[in-house]
Each structure stands twice: as structure tokens, then as C-alpha cells.
Amino acid sequence: MKTLIEFINEKQADFPYATGEFTRLLNDIGIAAKIVNREVNKAGLANILGYEGNTNIQGEDQKKLDVFANKEFTKALKHGGQCAAIISEEDEEVVIFDNETSKKGKYIIAIDPLDGSSNIEVNVSIGTVFAIYRRRDHHESVHNEDLLRPGVDLAAAGYVIYGSSTMLVYSTGNGVNGFTLDPSVGLFILSHPEMKLPEDGAIYSINEAYYNNFPEGIKRYMKYCQEEDPATNRPYKTRYIGSLVADFHRNLIRGGIYIYPGTTKNPAGKLRLLYECNPVAYLAEHAGGKASDGFKRTLEIQPNDIHQRTPLFVGSKKMVEKAEEFMRKYSKDFPDEYL
Numbered sequence: 001m002k003t004l005i006e007f008i009n010e011k012q013a014d015f016p017y018a019t020g021e022f023t024r025l026l027n028d029i030g031i032a033a034k035i036v037n038r039e040v041n042k043a044g045l046a047n048i049l050g051y052e053g054n055t056n057i058q059g060e061d062q063k064k065l066d067v068f069a070n071k072e073f074t075k076a077l078k079h080g081g082q083c084a085a086i087i088s089e090e091d092e093e094v095v096i097f098d099n100e101t102s103k104k105g106k107y108i109i110a111i112d113p114l115d116g117s118s119n120i121e122v123n124v125s126i127g128t129v130f131a132i133y134r135r136r137d138h139h140e141s142v143h144n145e146d147l148l149r150p151g152v153d154l155a156a157a158g159y160v161i162y163g164s165s166t167m168l169v170y171s172t173g174n175g176v177n178g179f180t181l182d183p184s185v186g187l188f189i190l191s192h193p194e195m196k197l198p199e200d201g202a203i204y205s206i207n208e209a210y211y212n213n214f215p216e217g218i219k220r221y222m223k224y225c226q227e228e229d230p231a232t233n234r235p236y237k238t239r240y241i242g243s244l245v246a247d248f249h250r251n252l253i254r255g256g257i258y259i260y261p262g263t264t265k266n267p268a269g270k271l272r273l274l275y276e277c278n279p280v281a282y283l284a285e286h287a288g289g290k291a292s293d294g295f296k297r298t299l300e301i302q303p304n305d306i307h308q309r310t311p312l313f314v315g316s317k318k319m320v321e322k323a324e325e326f327m328r329k330y331s332k333d334f335p336d337e338y339l
């Protein structure tokens with residue numbers, strides 16, 4: 001049995017900036033995840049359900065657990081002192097820490113503290129997604145070049161899934177490893193070493209309700225997925241949970257593709273580049289999969305806003321490539337024609 005912390009300490013040697021600070025940072029994330037996990041697990045019992053009464057920057061209702069998770073991660077990262085600033089789905093502006101230790105923190109985190117929040121009340125898996133950047137110069141105050149960086153600059157990324165068990169999956173660019181929380185001792189234990197995304201799969205995950213507004217390439221790709229062809233395992237199965245973390249996690253293990261495309265109504269789609277798309281794209285690539293916006297690699301998109309959205313195609317390499325082929329063939333001008 002190997003715990004998360006034992007594992008990170010062992011792997012420090014492979015990490016280019018092995019100072020122990022990264023270990024502490026990930027430990028802080030693990031602590032906040034355990035606190036959020038405790039609340040998620042009693043969501044039906046505690047007086048924690050329902051809306052907080054605020055709307056976030058996206059104009060969406062914030063659930064109480066969204067707010068709780070945001071506070072817990074922010075608190076843990078601030079007190080940990082390794083992280084100088086947080087970009088959170090729940091905060092309009094970047095939160096720059098002003099305590100002495102954090103000011104010099106070497107890292108910046110982009111986080112979706114609670115992903116899939118519409119699934120809280122119905123006991124369906126939800127998650128936390130995070131992306132970790134190493135600052136260019138931690139003696140300076142935090143500036144834009146630290147914040148608006150493409151995913152290729154990531155030092156690490158991961159997610160926590162609060163599912164039938166709670167897992168933390170992360171990568172520092174050297175393989176993807178999964179740890180399951182043993183609730184009896186409160187420790188994350190290495191349960192899924194060296195996770196590999198199957199090169200091909202037979203599951204597609206997309207919200208079909210938006211069909212009429214999908215680009216032609218997506219409509220045709222969906223029909224392709226539904227065609228009978230035993231040689232290629234078609235028709236594929238549809239699985240759509242509505243929590244990116246849970247849909248991605250299943251596809252990571254089983255093989256599959258998750259698509260949240262741009263639509264004629266929302267050409268940039270729904271998902272946020274910095275704290276939803278980049279972390280899963282990073283994990284997909286380091287597990288042998290692929291992620292793009294239908295045309296170009298997600299990790300190479302240069303952000304110009306911390307909350308910007310982008311279409312997402314992520315999962316088994318061959319499936320993503322096939323979907324891209326349909327996009328190039330039938331929707332090469334998307335989304336420009338709708339912007």
C-alpha cells in the first residue's frame with residue numbers, strides 16, 4: 001500500500017523542481033478534497049443543499065456546496081503557502097494571496113472547486129478539477145503573464161471525483177496516477193498506477209439535446225457513432241453523466257470520447273479553458289489520449305480571459321481524430337461563421 005504523499009515524495013526526483021513545495025501543495029489539495037468529500041457524503045443529511053442565493057460570474061446559480069468547496073480549497077491553499085494566487089470558477093477576479101508566505105509561493109492554481117453541481121441533489125458523481133502552473137518569477141508580484149498561460153505551460157493537473165468511491169487522479173507530466181480515498185483511515189492510496197487511455201473506445205458522451213444547434217460535423221459524427229458496423233464496435237454506447245469529471249474518468253478507464261462542442265447559440269461551447277478543459281486535456285495527453293477544440297490542440301490555446309470558454313473534444317486518440325475529421329470535412333468554418 002502506498003499513500004499519495006509517499007508516492008509524491010518518491011516521484012519528486014522525476015519532478016523538475018524537486019523542493020518539497022510541490023508535495024506540500026498537493027497535500028493541501030488532498031486535505032481540502034477530504035473536507036469537501038465529507039460534506040458531499042452527507043449532502044442529503046446536512047442542511048447544505050439548495051442554492052446559496054448568489055450567481056457566479058457565469059450567471060449560474062451557485063449551490064451551497066459550490067461555495068463551500070471554493071472556500072475550503074482557497075483556505076487550504078492560502079494557509080499552505082505554496083500557491084500565490086487562485087483562478088476559480090466561483091470568483092470573478094483572480095484571488096491573489098497577500099500573506100507573506102503565499103506571496104512568494106511558486107505556484108498558481110486554476111480550479112473548478114465543484115464540477116457537475118447540478119448532480120449534487122441527485123446523488124450522482126461530482127468532482128473538483130485543478131490545473132497547476134509554476135510562476136515565472138515568484139519574487140515578483142503576480143501578473144498577467146503568470147495567469148494567462150496556455151496548457152502547455154502546466155506543471156501538473158488533476159481532479160478529484162466524489163463517486164462511488166472518492167479518487168484523486170493527477171499527473172506532473174510523467175504518467176497519470178489514481179489514488180482512492182480509504183475513508184476509514186482518511187488516506188489516499190495508490191489504486192490506479194500508470195493509467196492509460198485506451199487508444200480506441202466505444203463510448204461517446206455528448207449532450208444530444210442540443211443536436212439542432214450542433215455544427216454539421218458533430219451531427220454527422222453522431223450518426224457515424226450510431227451506425228451498425230461490428231468491425232468497429234459500432235453502434236457505440238452513449239453515456240452522459242453531466243459531470244465532466246465523471247464522464248472523463250469513465251472514458252479514461254474504459255476508452256471513449258467526451259464532446260462539448262460549440263453550438264450555433266454558444267459558438268465557444270460551455271466549458272472553461274483554464275480550469276475545466278486544460279486539466280482534462282493535460283491528463284488525457286499524458287495517458288496517451290488526445291484533446292482539441294475540434295481543430296486545434298486544447299493545450300496550445302492562448303487564453304485572453306481567465307474565464308474563457310472553448311469547445312472540447314477529449315478522450316481516446318482514435319475517436320478524437322475521427323471526430324476532428326468530421327469537423328474538418330463538414331464544419332471547417334465553425335465557429336467563425338457564427339461569431
Ligand code: AHG
Nearest residue numbers: 114115116117118207242243244245
Ligand atoms: P459546473 O457544475 O462546474 O458548472 O460544470 C458543469 C459542466 C460539466 O461538468 C458538464 O459536463 C457540463 O457542464 C454539462 O452541461 P450540459 O448540462 O449543458 O450538458
Ligand code: MN
Nearest residue numbers: 112114115116
Ligand atoms: Mn464545471
Ligand code: MN
Nearest residue numbers: 089112114115
Ligand atoms: Mn463548478
